[in-house]
Amino acid sequence: MYFHGTSRVNEKGHLEIGGVDVVDLAQEYGTPLYIYDVALIRERARAFKQTFEKHGVKAQVAYASKAFSTVAMVQLVEEEGLSLDVVSGGELYTALKAGFPPERIHFHGNNKSYEELEMALQHEIGCIVVDNFYELSLLEQLSKQHGVTTSVLLRVTPGIEAHTHDYILTGQEDSKFGFDLNNGQADEAIEKALASSSFKVLGLHCHIGSQIFETTGFVLAARKIFKKIGDWKEKFGFVPEVVNLGGGFGIRYTSEDDPISASMYVEQIIDEVKKQVAELGIPMPEIWIEPGRSLVGDAGTTIYSIGSRKEVPNVRQYVAVDGGMSDNIRPALYEAKYEAVLANRVLDENEEVVSIAGKCCESGDMLIWDLPLPKAQAGDYLAVFCTGAYGYSMANNYNRIPRPAVVFVENGEAQLVVKRETYEDLVRLDVPLKAKVNK
Ligand SMILES: Cc1ncc(COP(=O)(O)O)c(C=O)c1O
Numbered sequence: 001m002y003f004h005g006t007s008r009v010n011e012k013g014h015l016e017i018g019g020v021d022v023v024d025l026a027q028e029y030g031t032p033l034y035i036y037d038v039a040l041i042r043e044r045a046r047a048f049k050q051t052f053e054k055h056g057v058k059a060q061v062a063y064a065s066k067a068f069s070t071v072a073m074v075q076l077v078e079e080e081g082l083s084l085d086v087v088s089g090g091e092l093y094t095a096l097k098a099g100f101p102p103e104r105i106h107f108h109g110n111n112k113s114y115e116e117l118e119m120a121l122q123h124e125i126g127c128i129v130v131d132n133f134y135e136l137s138l139l140e141q142l143s144k145q146h147g148v149t150t151s152v153l154l155r156v157t158p159g160i161e162a163h164t165h166d167y168i169l170t171g172q173e174d175s176k177f178g179f180d181l182n183n184g185q186a187d188e189a190i191e192k193a194l195a196s197s198s199f200k201v202l203g204l205h206c207h208i209g210s211q212i213f214e215t216t217g218f219v220l221a222a223r224k225i226f227k228k229i230g231d232w233k234e235k236f237g238f239v240p241e242v243v244n245l246g247g248g249f250g251i252r253y254t255s256e257d258d259p260i261s262a263s264m265y266v267e268q269i270i271d272e273v274k275k276q277v278a279e280l281g282i283p284m285p286e287i288w289i290e291p292g293r294s295l296v297g298d299a300g301t302t303i304y305s306i307g308s309r310k311e312v313p314n315v316r317q318y319v320a321v322d323g324g325m326s327d328n329i330r331p332a333l334y335e336a337k338y339e340a341v342l343a344n345r346v347l348d349e350n351e352e353v354v355s356i357a358g359k360c361c362e363s364g365d366m367l368i369w370d371l372p373l374p375k376a377q378a379g380d381y382l383a384v385f386c387t388g389a390y391g392y393s394m395a396n397n398y399n400r401i402p403r404p405a406v407v408f409v410e411n412g413e414a415q416l417v418v419k420r421e422t423y424e425d426l427v428r429l430d431v432p433l434k435a436k437v438n439k
Contacts, residue, residue, distance in 0.1 A: 001341065002255065004298040004385060005040030015301075015343040015383050018409030022303055022343045025414055026381050029405050031305040032323035034392050034418075038076065038410035040299040045080040047262035048291060057270050057287055062106050064247045064292030065091050067389040068300070072408060072417035074098035083126070085247075085290045089116040096123060106244075106288075108155070110177050117142050127151045129205050129244070131178055136192060143198035150198060153205040153244055154189050156181045158224040162209040162217030164250065178206070181228055194236050201238070203285055204229070207246025210293065213259050215268035218245055222269065226276035233280060244288035245269055251297040253386045254337045262294065293389035300388020302327060302404075303343055306380045307359075317354040319376050324358015325365040326401040328384070328391045332364045340371055343383035348374035356382065360399050392418070400426050 003009075010016040014023045017037050026033055045061070052059035062083035065074065069091050075098045077084055083104040086092045095105055105125040109116070110132065117139055120128055130136050130152045143150045155178035161168045179186040193201045204225055208217050225243060232238040250259040269287060277284050304321035311317050330336035340356065342348065350372040358365035367384060376382070395403045402421035407414050 001346070002252070002339065002385075004252075004301075005037040005043070007037065007301070007385075009346045013345060013347045015341065015346050017301060018414075019412035020409045020414045022301070022383060023381060025407055025409070026303045026305070026343070028414075029407055029416065030420060031303050031381065032321070032327050032404040033303045034327075034387065034404055034406040035301045035303060036073075036296070036388060036406065036408050036417075037299045037301075038408050041076060041296055042080060044262065044291075044295045044299070045077070045082055048266060048289065048295075049080070049082065051263040051266040052270070052287065055267070055270050057284070059286055060104070060288045062104075062288060062290045063295055064290045065095065066393060067292030068296045068391070068393050069094050070392070070406065070418050071098040072406075072415075073296070074100050076408075083288075085292075089113070089119055092116070092119060092123070092125070102126065106153075106290075112138075114138060114142070121146045121148060121150065124148075127153055127202060127242075129153045129155050130189075130193070131155045133189065133192075136189060140196050140198045148198075149200050151200045151202050152193060153202050153242060154179060154186065154193060155205045155207075156186045156225065156228070158206050158208070158221045160208050160217055160221050160224065162212045162214075162248065164211055165213050167208070167212075167214075167217040167220065181224060186228065187232075190232055190238065191236065194238060201240075203240030203242035203244065205244035205246065205288075207290065208248060210248045211250045211257075212248045213250040213257070215260070215265055217248075218265065218269050219272045221245060222272045222276060226273075226280065229276075229282075230280050233282065239282045240285045242286045242288055243273060244290065247290040247292050247294070249291050249294035251294050251386065251389075253297075254339050256337070259294075262291075295389075297389035298386045300386065300391060302384045302387040302391065304382045304384070306376050306382055307378055309376075309378075310357075317352060318357045319354040319373075320357045320359060321367065321382055322359060323401070323404065324360045324367060325362060325396075326358070326360055326398050327395045327404050328367060328387055329394050329396065330390055331367050332362070333394075338368050338384050338386060340368055340373075340382050340384040342374055342376060343381040345374055345380065351375045356384075360401070362398075397421075397426060402426060 048061045060083040062085040103126045157173040157178040179189040356368040405420035406418035
């Protein structure tokens with residue numbers, strides 16, 4: 001059994017996180033329930049930040065809030081002194097509501113609207129990561145209207161795709177994001193951006209993938225980017241103040257995953273950037289990174305109540321829980337794998353192998369296949385580990401299932417940070433037929 005962060009088994013044989021009995025939390029707040037281990041989030045954040053500090057390298061570690069965006073989470077990020085990456089007006093609004101310093105917000109996205117860019121300029125956020133030519137001209141127009149010079153990074157696709165242990169070099173990357181580094185798009189984009197008085201071009205950005213367990217992809221991406229910077233230095237006299245190498249640092253979902261430490265990623269990145277900078281004879285730029293999953297993924301645990309069971313003789317035991325693809329769509333979307341225990345009987349011997357089904361009307365709504373468990377009964381609590389990233393943030397109301405509550409735990413205390421949706425919340429935006437209203 002593998003426990004993340006402060007998770008442990010207490011004297012009652014219950015799962016405890018942050019010094020709080022998970023069974024008590026389930027009873028107080030209901031299930032499904034997302035529980036976040038705040039100390040672990042802090043530890044992960046500090047590991048990235050402190051590695052840069054240790055090496056004396058100017059950096060921004062920007063939490064990719066798409067992984068889990070709520071007011072309390074953004075406030076925690078602020079407490080830890082990180083920056084914030086947002087990808088929509090909604091994420092930006094959440095950040096502003098949380099009182100996050102606008103100058104440390106970076107705005108991403110492949111189709112930012114006029115209104116979203118307008119909002120970003122109004123609030124004078126730190127930087128906009130420009131993704132395409134449409135955005136470049138829209139932002140130029142808006143910057144002129146506002147009479148401002150906008151700090152931008154250009155997002156480039158370096159032709160490297162990295163996932164877990166594999167990275168793929170693709171000549172022409174087939175991606176909806178960014179300016180292609182190989183086919184002339186990026187050259188055209190930088191020329192346009194540098195020629196415009198509306199922009200301060202801070203540098204370049206790339207993001208090569210997710211759940212990456214090795215450093216080769218980042219090193220290759222840095223090499224490709226600096227090769228281009230070398231060309232642009234000659235051609236335009238361009239020297240970047242910032243190189244942003246994105247997120248994608250891997251975490252341990254199951255025993256099959258063996259991630260490396262934050263410091264290993266960061267040190268390799270620093271080494272490569274230093275090497276490239278020395279070759280080009282340019283000053284060291286700030287290095288920015290954007291971890292999402294690796295800050296919150298293993299800090300999150302979802303607690304479900306177990307309900308019905310179905311046996312398919314000689315094939316499978318289905319054990320159903322009171323959530324599913326509505327609170328964690330990753331297994332259905334990516335065949336993502338998770339580990340789980342009975343939170344109220346952690347030390348009981350495993351007696352059977354079951355498959356955990358969600359309650360949504362979709363055969364594909366399966367959370368875990370072939371999970372060894374003690375004989376689970378209705379009323380037991382199932383704790384699914386490592387659901388902190390892209391769980392709540394991708395939650396939905398399929399089958400009109402209300403989204404669960406979120407609780408932060410730290411030093412023996414629990415704090416509700418997102419309330420459970422009610423049935424009334426579900427119909428709040430519905431507009432009844434006129435005929436029914438007038439009657
Ligand atoms: C541009 C960008 N930055 C950062 C991230 C965060 O990735 P991860 O959560 O895998 O660290 C993503 C994820 O999609 C992304 O697209």
